[in-house]
Structure formats: C-alpha cells, structure tokens
Amino acid sequence: MIKTVIFDMDGVIVDTEPVHRYAYYKQFSELNIEVPEEMYTSFTGFSTRNTFQTLKGHFPTIEHEVEDLIQRKRNLFNDAFDTKEDLYLLEGVEDLIKDLYTNGIQLILASSASKVTIERVFTRFNLHQYFSHIVSGEDFPQSKPNPAIFIHAASLSIAPKEECIIIEDSTNGVKAAKGAGIYCVGYNSNHSYMQDLSDADMIINHFNELNAEKISQLKA
Structure with missing residues (x-):
C-alpha cells in the first residue's frame, strides 16, 4: 500500500x-x-x-x-x-495534492530546482502546508538521472521505499526514480517536450487519472 x-x-x-x-x-x-x-x-x-x-x-x-x-x-x-503574472499550477495537480493530504498520504518534494526557486513557488501557491519535506537538487553533487535525490527523499518517508511512488515528467527524472528502485508515474503533459517516459511504471496524461484511493492501491 x-x-x-x-x-x-x-x-x-x-x-x-x-x-x-x-x-x-x-x-x-x-x-x-x-x-x-x-x-x-x-x-x-x-x-x-x-x-x-x-x-x-x-x-x-x-x-x-x-x-x-x-x-x-x-x-x-x-x-x-x-x-510574470501568467504562472499557474498545472491543471489538476492542486486537487490531487489536497486529496492525497486529506487522505493521510505523506507528500515529499524532490526537485532539481534551487531552494530559492522552490521557496518562491511554494510561497506563491501556498503549498508548504501539504508537504512534510522539501529536498532540493542543489544539495547533491550530481543531478538526475543520478538517483541520489530520490534515495534521500525516500529515506524521509514514513514508510519503506516499496511503499513510495514518484511523479516525474522528464527522461532524467524517470531514470533517477528507477535507479532508486522506486515506482514511477510518468506525467506526459504538453510540457514534456522531447521527454522519454517509457521506463515509467505507469504513464498519465492528466492528473484527474489519479486520486488517493488509486494511488494507495498501486503495487510498487
């Protein structure tokens, strides 16, 4: 689970x-x-x-x-x-985040972005309340596809990595997730330009394809 x-x-x-x-x-x-x-x-x-x-x-x-x-x-x-005024959360992701949080699923951010950028995004969209931990790529000598950032993120989980999943939209991110030995959902959006998500365990095209119940039942 x-x-x-x-x-x-x-x-x-x-x-x-x-x-x-x-x-x-x-x-x-x-x-x-x-x-x-x-x-x-x-x-x-x-x-x-x-x-x-x-x-x-x-x-x-x-x-x-x-x-x-x-x-x-x-x-x-x-x-x-x-x-930039036309900066929005991607369609459906806020509903998914709130649904997961409400249903007691732990949320962790593991982003290649700097801490400053993450802070700007999380403050602008009031996301701090939902995430238990934030991990920035600037703390690691190598970026994705190196799995270090995800291995560390999984170590912060309340559960073993077999009970974690990662949501990624890039070739390097999917490779990092699989390198960490963690189930990966590939998000194939309009923004995933030239990204190969074929190694992901599951691929979605919109966040309305996921909810807390479906995610909790995934077999990692």
Whole structure:
C-alpha cells in the first residue's frame, strides 16, 4: 500500500520552464554562446550547477566561475518570476495534492530546482502546508538521472521505499526514480517536450487519472 508520494516540481506541480528558458537564453546571449535546442532539452532535470558545469565543458570560451554563472541565472530567473503574472499550477495537480493530504498520504518534494526557486513557488501557491519535506537538487553533487535525490527523499518517508511512488515528467527524472528502485508515474503533459517516459511504471496524461484511493492501491 502506497503511503508516500514524492513529487518533482518543474513540469509536475508548476511549469516554470518558460521562465527558466528565458533566463538561460538571456544568459547564453550575454556569454555569446549558441546552445542548440537538443542540448538545452538534455538539461531537463539538471540542477543549475550541473547545467553550467556541462556548458563549461562544451564551451571553453566561458571563463566565469560556475558559482558566478549560477548567481546570474538566479537573478535573471527571479526578476522574470516576480513579474510574470501568467504562472499557474498545472491543471489538476492542486486537487490531487489536497486529496492525497486529506487522505493521510505523506507528500515529499524532490526537485532539481534551487531552494530559492522552490521557496518562491511554494510561497506563491501556498503549498508548504501539504508537504512534510522539501529536498532540493542543489544539495547533491550530481543531478538526475543520478538517483541520489530520490534515495534521500525516500529515506524521509514514513514508510519503506516499496511503499513510495514518484511523479516525474522528464527522461532524467524517470531514470533517477528507477535507479532508486522506486515506482514511477510518468506525467506526459504538453510540457514534456522531447521527454522519454517509457521506463515509467505507469504513464498519465492528466492528473484527474489519479486520486488517493488509486494511488494507495498501486503495487510498487
């Protein structure tokens, strides 16, 4: 019986990808580098640190330190986030979160996003009350598909990992979930552009396909 649901954030709870994309490409322009779409898409699920570490390997002309690159990206993101009015929770996810919480299923967030970004999203949409723990990818040296973030999230569960599930929308996220040995629900939304969810144990196209009763009965 499933007792804990571990949520990714970007692309699952809220779609901040357009804001991230704006910030990254503004910064790419400042750095005078051209990042192909395929390369940018491969960063989905990466932390900002891992993204810039990878970019520095591809573009030797980037002389800035990774920490400086991270701070610039966060400043660009935060400025855009604070002025963006059309930012909403993804359709159906708030109802699912409330249903799970009301029915006593533990909720944990495990997101590659920075703590600052998570805090902005959770404060804006009043989500702190539902989640027992928040885990940020910035605390781990390697991003998804490395399973470390999910292994740690599962260690915070009230139940063994066999009674946990993960909801993910990215190729790297699904790989990380399976690498952690945890049942994975792949969320195939309009935002899952070029993402391969085929390794997920179950794939949904809308959150109305899930509720507390259905999730509690899943066989992990």
